[in-house]
Amino acid sequence: MVEISDYLTAPHWSSDIPLTTDHFRVDALAEHGYAVLRDLDPEISEKEFLNLEYMDWKSGGDTNFAPIATADGNLDCRGFWKPGDEKPDKGGQWTTNAEQCPSLVACVEEVGADFGRVRVIRLAPQSYEEALRQIHRDDNNRFNPEDQGWVVRQWIELTDNPGAFMILMEQGPDGLPDASTEVRIPFHRNVRVVVDTQRLWHVVCNPSPTMRYALITSFESSPALADWIFANRC
Numbered sequence: 001m002v003e004i005s006d007y008l009t010a011p012h013w014s015s016d017i018p019l020t021t022d023h024f025r026v027d028a029l030a031e032h033g034y035a036v037l038r039d040l041d042p043e044i045s046e047k048e049f050l051n052l053e054y055m056d057w058k059s060g061g062d063t064n065f066a067p068i069a070t071a072d073g074n075l076d077c078r079g080f081w082k083p084g085d086e087k088p089d090k091g092g093q094w095t096t097n098a099e100q101c102p103s104l105v106a107c108v109e110e111v112g113a114d115f116g117r118v119r120v121i122r123l124a125p126q127s128y129e130e131a132l133r134q135i136h137r138d139d140n141n142r143f144n145p146e147d148q149g150w151v152v153r154q155w156i157e158l159t160d161n162p163g164a165f166m167i168l169m170e171q172g173p174d175g176l177p178d179a180s181t182e183v184r185i186p187f188h189r190n191v192r193v194v195v196d197t198q199r200l201w202h203v204v205c206n207p208s209p210t211m212r213y214a215l216i217t218s219f220e221s222s223p224a225l226a227d228w229i230f231a232n233r234c
C-alpha cells in the first residue's frame with residue numbers, strides 16, 4: 001500500500017471541497033462512487049479528436065484540453081466560474097470544436113441528462129508515482145443549488161495506452177486519500193466509466209510512451225442519467 005504522505009502535502013485544497021450535501025444522487029454510484037459501463041461501440045475515429053483546438057490547461061498531470069462544450073460556447077477552460085458570472089457545471093454550450101466531432105457530441109446527447117463541461121483531455125505519459133502527486137477531488141458542484149442534481153463525470157477512452165489505469169480512493173478521516181481504499185480501473189480504447197469525482201480522489205496513470213486521449217463530460221445527476229447508467233452497465 002502506498003504512503004500518501006510521500007506524494008501529497010497537507011493541507012490539500014481538495015480536502016475542503018464538500019462531500020455531504022442534499023443534492024439528488026443516482027443510486028448506481030452510491031456504494032462505490034463509480035460505475036463501469038460497457039465499452040463504446042463503434043469506436044470514435046481519430047480524426048474527430050486529434051485535430052481539435054487544444055488549450056494549455058493543467059489538471060491531473062501534463063495535460064491539454066480541447067473544449068467541446070463550455071459555459072458560453074467560447075473556447076475557454078474556466079468559463080463556468082467567471083467572476084461576476086458564476087454558473088454551476090451544467091447547461092453547456094457547444095463550441096466550434098463540436099463541429100469537428102459529431103460522434104463525440106452524439107455520445108453526450110444520447111445520455112439525455114443535462115451536461116456542462118465537455119472536453120477531450122490529452123495526457124502525456126506519467127508513471128504511477130507521478131500520477132499520485134496529481135491525485136485530487138473535483139469541485140463539480142460549486143454554485144450548484146442543493147435542490148438540484150449532483151454533478152458527476154463520465155470518461156470515454158479514445159486511445160489505447162497499454163498499462164494505463166484510473167486510480168480512485170475514498171477520502172480518509174484526515175481529509176486525504178485513504179490508500180487502503182484504492183481501486184484501479186484498467187483503461188483501453190472505448191472504456192466508459194462514470195465517476196463521482198467530487199467524492200473520490202482520482203487521477204490517471206499513463207505509463208505508455210504515447211499521449212492518452214479521453215472524452216470527459218460533466219453530467220447532472222437525474223432520473224435520466226440513472227436510467228442511462230442502468231441501461232449501459234457491464
Ligand SMILES: [Fe+2]
Nearest residue numbers: 136137138197
Ligand atoms: Fe479531476
